[in-house]
Amino acid sequence: MKLKTSEYFIKEVATSLKRNNWMSLASIGTVTISLFILGMFLMIVVNLDRMASTLESQVQISVYLKDDISQKQSEELKEKLEAMQGIDSVAYISKEKAMERFQERLGDQKYLLDSLDSTNPLPNAYEITVKNPQMVKTASKEIEKLPGVDTAVYAQDVVEHLFDLTQLIRSIGLAIIIFMFGATIFIISNTIRLTVFARRKEIAIMKYVGATDWFIRWPFLLEGVVLGFIGGSVAIILLRLSYLALTQKIYDMMTFFPLIPLYPFLTYMTIAIIFSGIIIGALGSVISIKRYLKV
Amino acid sequence: MKSPNEINIIKMKDISMVYDNGAIALDKVNINITRGEFVFIVGTSGAGKSTFIKLLLREILPTSGLLVVNGYNINNMSTRELPYLRRSLGVIFQDYRLLPNKTVYENVAFAMRVIESPRRLILRSVNSVLDIVGLREKYKCFPSQLSGGEQQRVAIARAIVNNPSVIIADEPTGNLDPETSWEIMDIFQRINAVGTTIVMATHDKTIVDTMQKRVIAIENGRIIRDEASGGYGYET
Ligand SMILES: Nc1ncnc2c1ncn2[C@@H]1O[C@H](COP(=O)(O)OP(=O)(O)O)[C@@H](O)[C@H]1O
Ligand SMILES: [Mg+2]
Numbered sequence: 001m002k003l004k005t006s007e008y009f010i011k012e013v014a015t016s017l018k019r020n021n022w023m024s025l026a027s028i029g030t031v032t033i034s035l036f037i038l039g040m041f042l043m044i045v046v047n048l049d050r051m052a053s054t055l056e057s058q059v060q061i062s063v064y065l066k067d068d069i070s071q072k073q074s075e076e077l078k079e080k081l082e083a084m085q086g087i088d089s090v091a092y093i094s095k096e097k098a099m100e101r102f103q104e105r106l107g108d109q110k111y112l113l114d115s116l117d118s119t120n121p122l123p124n125a126y127e128i129t130v131k132n133p134q135m136v137k138t139a140s141k142e143i144e145k146l147p148g149v150d151t152a153v154y155a156q157d158v159v160e161h162l163f164d165l166t167q168l169i170r171s172i173g174l175a176i177i178i179f180m181f182g183a184t185i186f187i188i189s190n191t192i193r194l195t196v197f198a199r200r201k202e203i204a205i206m207k208y209v210g211a212t213d214w215f216i217r218w219p220f221l222l223e224g225v226v227l228g229f230i231g232g233s234v235a236i237i238l239l240r241l242s243y244l245a246l247t248q249k250i251y252d253m254m255t256f257f258p259l260i261p262l263y264p265f266l267t268y269m270t271i272a273i274i275f276s277g278i279i280i281g282a283l284g285s286v287i288s289i290k291r292y293l294k295v
Numbered sequence: 296m297k298s299p300n301e302i303n304i305i306k307m308k309d310i311s312m313v314y315d316n317g318a319i320a321l322d323k324v325n326i327n328i329t330r331g332e333f334v335f336i337v338g339t340s341g342a343g344k345s346t347f348i349k350l351l352l353r354e355i356l357p358t359s360g361l362l363v364v365n366g367y368n369i370n371n372m373s374t375r376e377l378p379y380l381r382r383s384l385g386v387i388f389q390d391y392r393l394l395p396n397k398t399v400y401e402n403v404a405f406a407m408r409v410i411e412s413p414r415r416l417i418l419r420s421v422n423s424v425l426d427i428v429g430l431r432e433k434y435k436c437f438p439s440q441l442s443g444g445e446q447q448r449v450a451i452a453r454a455i456v457n458n459p460s461v462i463i464a465d466e467p468t469g470n471l472d473p474e475t476s477w478e479i480m481d482i483f484q485r486i487n488a489v490g491t492t493i494v495m496a497t498h499d500k501t502i503v504d505t506m507q508k509r510v511i512a513i514e515n516g517r518i519i520r521d522e523a524s525g526g527y528g529y530e531t
Contacts, residue, residue, distance in 0.1 A: 005411055202394055208352070209457065210382035211409035213374075295354060 005215075012219035013226060016195050024227060027191035031231025031280060032238070034184035035273050038177055039239040042269065045173035047260055052166035054258040059133050061140050061154045063126040069148040074124065077148045081126060086139065088129040098122040123150060134163070181280065188284030192224050196289050207295040217289055224285030225278050232277020236270050303327045303363070304461055304492050305351065310360035312346050312516075320346035322516040323360070328494065330460070333487045335503050336496040337527055338513035344496035347513065348465045351494065352386060353377060365460060382410060385454030385462045385491075389469035391446045393438040399425070399449050400434040406453045424452040428482055444475035451482055461492040468499055476502060500527040 017024050063081070065074060074092075081090045093101075099120050103110050130139055140152040196203070206216050243266070247259055305328040312321040320343045328334055336344050349355045350362060353369050362369040365383045367376060393402050400421060407417045425431045428448040438446050447467060454462055462483070468476035480502055487493050497503065503510060504526040512520040512528055520528060 008408065201392065205392055205394065205405070206409045208381060208386050208392075209406040209409060209453070210378040210380075212378045215409060215411070 009219050009222055013222045016219070016223055017226065023191050023194055027188050027227050028231045028234070030187045030191075031184060031228055031277055032234040034180050034187070034280075035232050035235035035277055036238055038180045038184075038276070039235060039269065039273050040242070041173055041176055041180075042272070043239070043243055045169060046265070048169045049166060050260045051258050052169070053133075058129075059136055059155060061128040061130065061136060061143065061152050063128060063143055063152045064123040064150045065125060066148055066150045067123060073148050077146060078126065080146055081128060081143065084139070084142065086131045086135045088131045091127045093125045093127055095120050095122045095124050098125060181276070184280050185284050185287070188224060188227060188281055189288040190284075191227070192220055192285040193288035195223065196220060196285075196292055200292050203289075203292045204295045207293070213293050216293065217286065220285040220289050221282055224281035224283075226281070228277035228279070228281025228284075229274065230277075231281075232274040235277070236273045239269065239273065240266060302329050304330050304332075304365055305494070306361070306363040308361040310350065310357050310362055312343075312350060312355065313358045319516050321350070321357075321513075324513075324516075324518055326511060326518065326521070328492065331487070331490050331492055333483075333493045333506075333508040334495070335506070335508055335510045336494065336513060337498060337503055337510055339498060342513045343516040344498075344513060345465055346516075348463055348494075348496055351461075351463055352384065353380060378410075382457055383459055383461070385457070385459035387447070387450050387454050387462065387464040387467045389466040391438070391443075391450045391470075393446055393449055393453075395438050397437075398434065399430055399436050399438075399441070402438070402449055403452045403456050406456050410457065412457075420456050421452075424456045427455070427485070428452045442475070443471050444478055447471065447475075447479055448482065451479070451486075455486060455491070459491070461494060462486060464493070464495040466497055467495065468497065468502065473501065480506065503527040 065077070069077075078090055078092065081087060099122055102122065103113065106112060128139075128143075130136055136154050140154055143149055143152040203216055244262075247262070250259065305326065307324050307326040310321055310324045311319070313319050324347070336347055338344050346355070350357055350369070351364055353364070353367075353372075357370065364380065367380045367383075372380065394405065397405060403421045403424060404417050407420060412420075421434075422431065425434055428451050430445060430448055430452065433441065433445065438449070441449070447470075451467075464483075467483075468479055471479065476499065483493055483495070484506075507524050507526070510520065510522050510525045510528070511518060
């Protein structure tokens with residue numbers, strides 16, 4: 001593109017934005033609102049995702065050992081467990097330790113254990129955490145095949161529900177984001193359609209004298225990009241302010257809440273929102289001009 | 296696709312145009328127009344003249360038949376080539392189609408600017424074509440400040456400023472009184488004299504009878520007469 005041509009495009013865009021100032025303002029507002037909602041959803045989804053993974057990572061497998069194995073067999077088993085793929089940590093819980101914990105958990109109802117006459121029916125055990133919670137099921141099946149293992153159990157319901165929940169959040173979030181994107185493109189294309197419609201005769205003349213479609217498209221495309229960029233910038237400013245205020249509130253109430261760290265999350269967010277604004281603006285204008293190029 | 300040294304600037308072979316609603320606007324038309332000719336397309340309203348013009352501009356695509364304009368095969372060319380076909384044609388309409396918010400100078404310069412001509416060339420060419428149509432003094436006027444004849448002269452200046460080899464005009468004098476019409480025809484004759492082909496659709500009997508140029512008469516989408524030098528042929 002020649003320099004004087006880009007000059008011409010910039011002048012066209014400035015004129016058009018000035019001429020349609022109210023409509024331009026309205027579409028910037030729409031982009032801002034849409035991207036703000038979109039951003040909010042992104043933040044919620046990302047944080048819920050984070051929470052889910054934190055909970056997931058706390059899911060353990062309890063490996064109960066057979067009563068009749070020796071110290072040596074038990075140690076061999078520990079080595080085998082540690083050598084397994086995807087195992088994060090292996091901790092030994094002796095039957096005495098298990099009983100202690102059990103008593104603690106019972107608290108006031110400790111008397112229930114009196115009938116055991118100081119025999120300890122609890123087995124020795126290993127508590128295992130895995131690197132990827134999706135492996136819990138297969139890992140425990142593997143473990144049960146090892147010699148000296150009685151059973152390997154995990155909180156099956158919790159794990160599976162957690163997977164379902166995060167999956168649901170992701171799907172709903174994605175659906176809403178796609179919908180918002182589509183709606184915003186539609187609204188911006190309607191705004192630019194006004195400019196295009198007001199200038200349809202000019203476009204027809206341009207076609208008759210042999211302007212290329214891209215030459216005709218550029219000013220409208222730029223107009224859309226400018227609208228999208230401004231809308232996205234305002235949205236990200238509002239998003240950052242709201243996010244900082246919200247996280248502050250949450251941390252004030254619950255210190256250990258597993259929120260995603262502010263950086264680089266906010267940086268990625270800024271890039272994503274502004275980029276989305278630009279893409280939405282460009283797509284909106286390309287769609288709105290299509291019909292008028294058929295001369 | 297393009298063979299610029301072809302002597303037939305327009306070649307129509309068995310061209311038919313049937314609109315979506317079933318209207319047969321052109322029916323197996325065969326025509327050759329060679330470089331430098333001055334051709335009138337005549338016929339009553341609804342005969343198919345505008346359809347003929349639109350086909351030449353590739354505004355519409357023929358239903359069947361072969362059409363070559365300025366070396367471009369209209370049926371087979373890609374849409375990417377369309378701007379270059381259009382640059383080789385200058386088009387003039389009955390309703391002038393000027394941009395009301397641009398001056399005479401800007402309206403003409405617009406045609407050069409949108410095909411990215413160098414600025415110095417634009418200044419020179421626009422002044423020169425405004426001289427040809429006799430509107431050099433009015434270059435600052437807006438279309439609303441001009442008479443119909445003057446507006447059509449601006450449209451002619453715009454059509455010729457990129458040096459097209461063919462001028463295609465659809466009833467250019469349709470909105471003008473007889474005297475003003477002759478001013479327009481005078482300009483056409485001067486443009487034709489320097490070698491530009493002119494194809495003009497009209498139903499103005501006096502003009503056609505007086506000029507004694509090639510006449511192609513269309514009736515109900517068919518060519519009923521093609522004379523090298525003739526008159527309108529029948530009363531309207
Ligand atoms: N866009 C269109 N859709 C359907 N029919 C059309 C269209 N344009 C023209 N026609 C029909 O085609 C015929 C020729 O029209 P046209 O080429 O405009 O004639 P002319 O210019 O000689 O008056 C007419 O019957 C007209 O009604
Ligand atoms: Mg007509």
